[in-house]
Amino acid sequence: MSDSEIFGKTIDVLKSSMDMRAARHLAISSNIANYETPNYKAKDLKFDKVLADEIRSNDAIKLNVTNPKHFIPSGTPNSSTGVTVEENNTANMDKNNGNTVNIDQEMVKLAENGIMYDALSQIIARQFNSLKDVIKGY
Amino acid sequence: MDFLTALQVSSSALDAQRVKMNTIASNLANAETTRTPEGGPYKKKTAVLTATEINNPGGFKNFKDALEQSIKGVKVSEITEDNESYKMKYEPGSPDADEKGYVKLPNINLMEEMVNMMSSSRAYEANVTAINATKSMAQKALDIGK
Numbered sequence: 001m002s003d004s005e006i007f008g009k010t011i012d013v014l015k016s017s018m019d020m021r022a023a024r025h026l027a028i029s030s031n032i033a034n035y036e037t038p039n040y041k042a043k044d045l046k047f048d049k050v051l052a053d054e055i056r057s058n059d060a061i062k063l064n065v066t067n068p069k070h071f072i073p074s075g076t077p078n079s080s081t082g083v084t085v086e087e088n089n090t091a092n093m094d095k096n097n098g099n100t101v102n103i104d105q106e107m108v109k110l111a112e113n114g115i116m117y118d119a120l121s122q123i124i125a126r127q128f129n130s131l132k133d134v135i136k137g138y
Numbered sequence: 139m140d141f142l143t144a145l146q147v148s149s150s151a152l153d154a155q156r157v158k159m160n161t162i163a164s165n166l167a168n169a170e171t172t173r174t175p176e177g178g179p180y181k182k183k184t185a186v187l188t189a190t191e192i193n194n195p196g197g198f199k200n201f202k203d204a205l206e207q208s209i210k211g212v213k214v215s216e217i218t219e220d221n222e223s224y225k226m227k228y229e230p231g232s233p234d235a236d237e238k239g240y241v242k243l244p245n246i247n248l249m250e251e252m253v254n255m256m257s258s259s260r261a262y263e264a265n266v267t268a269i270n271a272t273k274s275m276a277q278k279a280l281d282i283g284k
């Protein structure tokens with residue numbers, strides 16, 4: 001019996017999501033650290049796109065299609081999914097040193113990303129708790 | 139460990155901002171210094187920030203490469219001295235006055251230094267917030283099994 005038969009695919013998806021939230025946190029931290037560095041370009045991971053690619057390409061978490069009416073995730077599966085790191089090249093009007101970090105946006109992204117990470121960790125914890133209940137048998 | 143990389147990035151910024159604050163404090167303290175060991179009035183110092191690689195990037199398996207190249211910490215690469223444009227003040231009685239009665243003062247604009255200090259201090263706070271967010275995320279991940 002493989003792991004996914006016990007835990008299902010939900011935990012795999014949540015795991016990928018948490019990994020990517022953590023990666024995005026890294027990108028945001030880097031932007032905040034370089035808020036005053038001349039010629040630094042702000043970076044971001046496009047989370048939704050990356051997760052969609054991951055769900056399509058990763059066999060462990062791919063959705064089963066057992067009925068013609070099931071939705072098939074669109075796009076071609078791609079096994080060599082890398083994160084798309086997008087650089088913001090729009091010049092910042094209040095800086096004239098080639099730096100494109102908008103500190104307010106970064107702080108909001110930091111908070112949002114952290115909250116999403118918390119939410120994911122809670123959902124995973126609840127998944128495990130339901131399993132625990134089943135195993136205990138009451 | 140990936141959160142450790144995030145902490146490294148943020149702490150490199152705290153370090154750099156602290157150095158920057160030190161140069162600003164030095165400029166403010168020496169705004170009227172007319173004599174230095176090297177001779178001449180004090181020279182205004184400016185910390186130059188440069189994006190820098192982080193030593194051991196974390197191990198996200200699929201997207202490690204893309205991230206590894208783009209995640210940058212920050213450091214003070216050099217502290218430059220402004221050799222030009224001293225303020226000339228007419229003060230014939232001063233021991234530092236030249237034959238025409240002018241004293242060379244450092245070219246330090248107090249307003250400019252204060253504004254730089256505020257911006258540096260805000261940047262420091264932003265990085266502290268980022269560090270706290272990293273810590274709370276790591277803590278949440280540890281709480282999963284509870």
